[in-house]
Amino acid sequence: MSSDAPSIAPRQRGFKLWDAPTRLTHWALVGLIGFSWWSASTGHMDWHRWSGYSVLALITFRLIWGVVGSQSARFSQFVKGPRTVLAYARTLGDRTPSSTPGHNPVGALSVLALLAAIVTQVVTGLFSVDIDGLESGPLADRVSFETGRQFAQWHDWSFTAIQALVLAHVAAVVFYLVYKRSNLIRPMVTGRRRLDADPQLAFAPPWLALLIALVAAALTYWVMKGLRF
Template identity: 65%
Template sequence: MTQPQGTAAAVRARLWDGPTRIVHWGLVALLGFSWWSAENGQLTWHRWSGYAVLGLLLFRIVWGFVGSGSARFASFVRGPRAIAAYLRTLPSRSPTDVPGHNPLGALSVLAILALLAVQVVTGLFAVDLDGFEGGPLSDRVDFDTGRVIAGWHDLSFTALQVLVALHIAAVVLYAVYKRNNLIWPMITGRRAFGADPGLRFAPVWIALLAAAAAAAVAWWVSKGLRF
């Protein structure tokens, strides 16, 4: 979730880089596909979707430390005092001109990433009722433990659905109440500001290295941590 956009802003500047946008929309698509494949018993596709989610999640975590300015955790994760100060501004329809995630949106980002991590990890160890289908690490646990983890997998997805619904509601609220479109900048990468925020953007080679590392780890996990 980005900070509100001022109606009198004069400069359209870069806000979100390509890797951040790819991860965002990739996770949107994969979560929908993961839900569909699970509901329709397409467990092979469900597993591959989960591996793709794992790869994107790993990349986003790495990108949060080495990526562009607006994507780094240090640029938007704030303490309780900053969050409380931001909450006091919510009733106002006046926009602010700070780039990136606001303190409340940062909590949403962290919570979604955390729940995605729970989803992926529990899916790796989960076992289905007949014991024939399971994650690539399900052989590391006994059947009963695998079934318990499968229950956690289901519960965490329900929690993720609730959080995504709240995230969408917040986006709609910003669009209607504060007249601030948060979706378009995540598509185009640009947003209007009163002045160029001067964000630093990471070079492509760092993104490629991070993507290769994330893909390699996801592949290794898909093989049950075996070469």
């Protein structure tokens, strides 16, 4: 055989990347944040309040899952130091599809920023009071009216931050799809991604996800009751 024969690239196979709890939490947050915006802008404050409680439960679950859940969902798996982030950033101009199994080092910063903005949005909502004092969060009685109004302002600002981060996130997904030829949406729907080799990730058992979900629900109920038993 001639030594000039073209080499054959390894055939990619689909491997499990994202577990069901991670995917369900991701898409539920997408839907609820949109619903929270709609319910507030149309004056359906009862729905807005319940949507906020649901977001609180989901974000609590995701934060705990990011510590003890499946390997690909753990912060320790995808959050990297500045040197690694800069090294990866230098490869963004390369059109070669990304080979990082989960969140890449730059994408991890986007994930952390979104989680921080959502946490801020939820926490500020818990203490917020409207201008007439008719609508308020379950913890608004722990602060003065003036402080509650300040929390309401921070609540608005944090949502603006979420909007900006979502736009940046969508732009990054489009960039990877069009320029880097990497579909980041499909794996978050199916849980599987085509890779050259098995990333050999460890996945947490379903009972652990159920236990954390119960803990998140209990903590949310406690907050709903104003941190009173």
